[in-house]
Amino acid sequence: MCLSTTPSGPAHPHAPHACPAHTLSPAQRQRIAVQALAGTVPITELADQHDVSRRFVYRQQALADRALADAFDPPVADTAVLFHLPVTPHWIHQLVLGLVLIGHCPLRGVVEICRDLFDYDLSLGTVHNLVRKAVAPARAANARTDLGPVRVGAHDEIFQNGRPVLVGVDTRSTYCYLLSLEDHRDADTWGTRLLELKDRGLAPDAVVADAGRGLRAGLAVALPEVPCRSDVFHAVHAVHAVVQRLENRAYRALDACDRLRHQVARRVRRGQPSDPALDARLARAADDEARAIARADQVALLAQWLRHDVLALAGPSHPDRLALFEFVRTELDARMPAAPDLLGLLVRYLRGQRDDLLAFAAELDDAFAALADPLDLDPGVVRELFAVTGLPDDDRRRWPRETVLRATRGEHYYPLAHAVDGIRRRTVRASSLAENLNSRLRGYFFLRRQLGHEYLALLQFFLNHRRFVRSTRAERAGHSPAEVLTGQPHPHWLELLGFTRFSRT
Known part of the structure; x- marks a missing residue:
């Protein structure tokens, strides 16, 4: 058998040629940077010699300049003053709230941090009063939020020291609209709290919860038109x-x-x-x-x-x-x-x-039919696309099935795939967000044996108005649950409480 070693032509007629700048080795880039810094060769001539743009040469020059500056700049001493912070009673109040809410710090820990790091004495009662002082504006902010956008709620119960805490969370935004310490978890208690939320606009399409009798009975009394799906x-x-x-x-x-x-x-x-x-x-x-x-x-x-x-x-x-x-x-x-x-x-x-x-399965059938009817498609095709696009990218079962769908659906494939992804995001089968909130609350509850309504109101405000640093959902990253729920931006949670945040000038 004879194999020809002469290439017959380019691998692809439209394959782009390699950029000359990409083929330069690190040593060549370094020589270009040194010559540009020395100024012995004009920038235009350097660019022509290596068949690159002048912008590329300037970029290598800037990299070398920064490297030299870093090499010769003296290291900053550990004792150097980075910036000055005006410590006022107003700022101390913010520090206390930040330690308690962001740092999960116990009140006695706040006293110790102020004493050891700031040489500032605070009594335990003063720390308690500073935290309690923030409750009134926090409650007012909680009450201002319109709950009309809540479409699917997740309800659950968490226990602290033998007493139930009733929890309600919007599954799309993770906004916590119910966090109430109670003596009982019966139908009357649940019904009363849900009627209060109904006055604030709560009218979800459905609620997902476990089989708790009091929870379900209270929902049936307060919101009889809202179905309760099982978790x-x-x-x-x-x-x-x-x-x-x-x-x-x-x-x-x-x-x-x-x-x-x-x-x-x-x-x-x-x-x-x-x-x-x-x-x-x-x-x-x-x-x-x-x-x-x-x-x-x-x-x-x-x-x-x-x-x-x-x-x-x-x-x-x-x-x-x-x-x-x-x-x-x-x-x-x-x-x-x-x-x-x-x-x-x-x-x-x-x-x-x-x-x-299985109520979620009936909702899926309706969504698939609504998507397939305008295109005169069999809902089974949409169901198959829903299943295939939900498989991981590294699942070998995905690509043969997806290839068939791409070939048969043609130009409709990407709009359909985008639509079924929206259906997947809207479908809720479990109250896992309520369970997630419960696990986050445990980080605060273990610090104290007794909970109060005031402390829970402040926690609810903080969790709803603190912005997500990152999230697997793009619409949540950089936004707070309140912003995702209402679609309206709001100031920082400290500013909502009436504080002016410190900013270095």
Whole structure:
């Protein structure tokens, strides 16, 4: 076989030629910079010699100039004064709030920092009063926010020292519109707080929550027209908790059977006659072992189907999900006599929560149909695009399916892909944002045993008006939850409290 080594032509007729500046080595760039700094060769001539632009030469000259300046500038001493800070009572108040809210600092820690770093004595009572003084403007800012833009809310309950804290969060902006310490979490308490929020414009399209009775009953009384969807996370967590306990029982059955097998093997090694009672116990243990392993494996498989097929964001249509859900529940019900203490409660939970758990799938079907009808498409095509674009870029299952969709949809592919991405962002299956807020609140709650309404009002204000430094959602980065919710910018949270922030001049 003969292979020609002569290239037949460029790899691509439109391939651009390499830029000369890109082909220069670091040593060549350094020589250009030195000659430009020395001034012995005009800039235009240097550029012509190396077939580059004058702008490129000036850029190398600036790089070399900065490098020389950094090399010969004396290092700044650790004792050098960087800037002067006018410490006033006004600034001390801001420092206290920053330490408590940003730094999660306990009140006694604030006292210690002011004493050790600023040589300024503050009593514990003074720190408490400074924090409490910010509550009134914080409450006023909380009350001014219009809750009309909230479309899907996530409700939950968190406990501190045995008392419930009712939580409500907007799933799009993460704005916390409810953070209330209560004595009870019954329907009356939830209903009262939701009616107060209704007066501020709260009228969501849906609420996502767990199966708490008081929470759901209060929502039904205060906002009867708002459906309450079940939280997928809690359902999956409950199923996997049962799977884990069944697997633990299977491991215990394995250990019990192994111990009996070792006893039988030891008698054989010693030449002792067989023990009928021991053999009977081993036979029963082997049967228990086989049943426990099979039961754990079967329930684990059903749990995987429930999580990855029935309750997954991308999946079959709503009627198909209902059928699959009923299949899983029926199979679990059939195995309930073998473990009634574990499977009984789970089966009852799934039976009562089916429609609420799968409400998001019905919403997806409506969204797919609304997107497909104007283009005279089968909604199944939109569903496939929804599933494919949700796969990770490094998933090898994605690209063959996406290639087919690109070829069949043509110019409609990118608008459809953008539209289904919007559907994905709007679809809410879990109250995970409420759980996320609960985890953030724990960083404050552990600092004190007792919570008060005033402290929670200040926390709610701070979390809603503090801007995100970064976020996986582009619309949140650099904005506060209040700004994302209302679409209106607002001053810094310290300025909202009436302070003037320090700025170096």
